[in-house]
Amino acid sequence: MSTIYFLFQQMLLFSIPLLIVALGGMFSERSGVVNIALEGIMVMGAFCSIFFINRMQDIMSGNLLLILAILVAAASGMVFSLLHAYAAINMRADQTISGTALNMIAPAVAIYMARTLQANGVQQINFNNTFRIREVPLLSRIPVLGDLLFKNTYITTYLGLAILAVAAFMLYKTRFGLRLRACGEHPQAADSVGVNVYKIRYAGVMISGALAGLGGLVFVVPTSTNFNATVAGYGFLALAVLIFGQWKPLRILFAAFFFGLMKTIAASYSGLPLLKDMPIPSDIYKMVPYIATLIVLAFTSRKSQAPRASGVPYDKGSR
Template identity: 45%
Template sequence: MSFLDVLYFIIPSAIYYAAPLIMTAIGGVFTERSGVVNIGLEGVMIIGAFSSIVFNLKYAATLGGWTPWVGLLVALAVGAVFSLILAVAAVSFRADQTVAGVALNLLGLAVAVFSIKMIYDKGQTDSISERFSRFDIPVLKDIPLLGKMFFTDVYGTSIFAIVVAFIAWFIIYKTPFGLRLRSVGEHPMAADTMGVNVTKMRYIAVMISGALGGIGGAIYAQAIAGNFSATTISGQGFMALAAMIFGKWHPLGALGAALFFGLAQSLSIAGASIPYVKDVPQVILLILPYVLTILALAGFIGKAKAPKASGIPYIKGKR
């Protein structure tokens, strides 16, 4: 296998594994840009994965090939509603946002595993029959070198995630809504003085984060795992959180960081098929994504500046 063949193999795989991380990381960007720390991305992904798989298994015979896409909408709705727990605790009751996020992670896993046991009377679901399919992009697939690398055997979820990243950048930096969102995350009192409803903006941001995190979990479950169990989502939410910080709370930065972590995940799973990489002990490849997550946070968290009001509850009239 030549170096070019390795690239043809590893780059599409990296984008494929990065898609759920991109969606969830961008959800985190929305939340933290509003001033709310969201440690609960893992729990939201779990709920999204659980709800999409249950929906897929129940309606696959009726909806056919559209089932996984409708499953994303179901995960979007469930994730948005589930994230309201964080919004109520952190925004309305001014609870410690880190503790509330950790509780969200624990609750998401507990609810999902308990529900699977109640519905199917076992610890995991059956494998789904309707999954996201791959396709070639006309015209672009014929571009020399790049065509086979980026536009052949493409998953729709990969394109969707990248498009969402650019839409999020436009919304946050080019629209009045984005300006209000950033203002409540940087200086909520000034935003309040200008007539911006800080509580409302933070609720909306947390729900957007829950919706995108739910979609991220659904993409992982329906495109990669194929079923749901207690270990389906095992650290991907924290990788997305790291990608958000690594990307300096910017949608396109989070996109790049998620692609980096997607590459690490693809190496850990598909490394046995790649020359030189296959000689690396399997345990090293399996822990690679998590080690890179820790290194990225250790190396960049001190250099990246979060929104000034991130993690600070807003009390009207109080500086």
């Protein structure tokens, strides 16, 4: 049983950042802007917030610091994503190219800034992880659920789930969500009834920037003791999660958990009592997430529900 708890707790460390970033990508794409810059935004968000933690950790620690860092990460991701928004919406640039540009510039900026701002001139930014919650009082005593969700955890786990709930509500139950979806499907139609497509798309990209930036922080904190200008391709993985999840919040949650679980098993099977004795080469475990992705995508691609206007710059004058 303890193995299952461990597996689940470890899976959350992979899944929650994927979930948050993929939800970010969802907002952008459903407003009609392809955002492959998620990776770069994650790097920027992680850089700013980890640097913030690095500077502030002498005077404060624990979850107050983490909450402030979360705000920093979201704000910096949002600001950084404005570059993409401006290029994609105002300048009607090819969205793949402007996204790629952001992906390329982010690690370079992070390294340059880290080396310039830090007195010792190294690119790694160290931080002390004082944010882990060993167990949540009371809630951790709930049988099964307490072990799964309320031990050895981070507030970011709950934040991620809260973001999921809010995102689903916003997308389907609010006026803003309706307009957002309309702009992603048929912006001309939305415009004809007085919706400002540019504004909505800006909002979509900025939300995705905030969530991706936050995802960068959530990704780095539990898995290392420093930030080295990379998020190891998790931004791109989040894109796969987004597509796997068919641009729908609940399916994205499922996809993120699936990816996280497969990743966890692939990485840690040698420490899992049942799996380590099986005569399966490790390569198989490492392939599983990708093979599963290919299979599922092959079966769902025919009725893939990508937003129709996603990736198409909106031009008021065009018919």
